[in-house]
Amino acid sequence: MADPLLKIENLSVDYRRHGKRVHAVRDVSLELNEGETLGVVGESGCGKSTLAMAVLRLLPDRDSRIPGGKIFFRSQDLLALDAEPLRRIRGGQIAVIFQDPFSALNPVLTVGDQLEESMEVHGGGRDRAKTLSLLERVRLPDPERIYRAYPHQISGGQRQRACLALAIANRPALLIADEPTTALDVTLQKEILDLLDGLRRDLKMAILFITHNMGLVSQRTDRLAVMYAGEIVERGKTADVMSAPLHPYTAALLRSLPRLHKSAGKLPIIPGQPPDLSAVPGGCPFHPRCPRVFDPCAEHIPALLPHEGRSVSCHLYHSPVAAGR
């Protein structure tokens, strides 16, 4: 098989917050092939968005640091790129769609201008007809009006479609979708996700789909990576992970999903809070909240190791002695 489209190797990201070092992403490795969709799932603050932003180096320079790891895109190390080649990849071969459509567009520039600008800086020039067809492609009604409109003049759903148009403007090979529907109504969520699916098939894009909602990724991703406290705790084919989660955290996430035909009273929750990333508990970071905690969990850090065709980091499957840690 050819090299993967995106290959993240042992990536770590630190933040500096109030003078404290926060380990937002710790030793994460991921691969994503051409045309494939990978879901990265976890609670708020587990480092999934940080991971996504690190790929395009969109983290704030002043407060963040990448102490280790490599990010290869088509065998090119993104972390080692100079400003100009990096700029050409941003919005060109790799595009992003963000969570909040209300703040993602510049309030003082028209939608049309912001779209055309993106094509212009990637050598496409300013082409009104092309921009309008792009707006049509994301099924925006009345593209002429949207083209001339300022962001505040269109609805949230329309703005997210405009952001999607911006993302696909230069036919990227990889789209990073960072919680693209979290800020929208439930009815709009499905529309946007269906649109995203359609575009992915048409453009043969790979998608890195970041979300806290396992329900969203179950039907729409090929593989899943579950993150907890800055680490990947389970990784495998979506169908496998969804039907038989290995890690207790994955199982807990799945149990807390509402089911359509099984409304049996209260929805189970995961007790406790995700850990403060500046003071992660020793041993397995999940052990204080884990329903299946046993002796080694507080003592030894589990490693992400293969098990039944996927990877999981849990002492239930690999004894700490065997893992050598």
Place this chain on the structure above:
Amino acid sequence: MPAYFAKRLLFLVPLLVGITLVTFGVMQLAPGKPTDMVTDMNVKASAEAKERLIKLYGLDKPWHVQYWDWLKRFARLDFGRSFRDDRPVLRKIGERLPATLLLNVSSLLLIFLIALPIGILSAVKQDSLWDKSLTVFVFIGFSVPTIWLALLAMITFGLKLGWLPISGLRSLTYDEMSLGAQCLDLARHLALPVLVSAFTGLAGLSRYVRNGLLEVIRQDYIRTARAKGLPENRVILKHALRNTLIPVVTLVGLLLPDLIGGSFIFETIFAYPGMGRLGFDAIMARDYPVIMGVGTIAALLTLVGNFLADVAYAYVDPRIRYQGK
């Protein structure tokens, strides 16, 4: 929107009348009378002549009657004549206003020309040596007393080096010069006052731009602009600066009183024939019509200027421009 501005414009009328009332009252409260200069200080003047003068100027009437008379004349745009030289107040102001505007508009332009790049550079290179040195530079200008700096500049460039004239606006031989030489003569006279006043005024705008830009750079739409592959200078100069400069329009509105009124101290040091000195001399001589004229014209232009700044603000910010449409 037009209805709103019409209402704002209407409210200016009572405001202006209020300002004139206060000015008139304060002027009357000050000790001394307009006739003192020609009577008490002139041994030849008889008591009878003094009485005649007081009657002529209507100074024997109660002050509210005097104010009402003034207001009636003002309604017909008649500002009366100066007690000192019997010339129409409007003409005296007409001679001085352009000089003040020339000085203040030039220094404002210079401030913008210098403070904008300083603010941008400080923000982009936050906390660097550049940022710190520029901050020290603008705060020196802000902190040193203008009078002291003006005198120092006059001694250095005017007397020691002999490069520039130190007072007035024109040379004695101005009328005999060619057009080009006249312009050069004006520029040479303006150089010192403009440079001194620009240097002392840099801090406000440059700090405003720096802090505003730092705030805007953190916004999501700036991340979007970077994510779509714009070169960094375009991110700053187009996407960030435009949002930063919108509030600056209001800042200019607040500077208008200085622009029109002129500075008493500044114009006196440089023997500059502007509004500030006209007002100062009129106050010293208790020249009531001129005091009222200078005060009223300055107030009127300031109010109108502030109003225009509001209109401009609405125009440059599309979020306000399209409200209610």
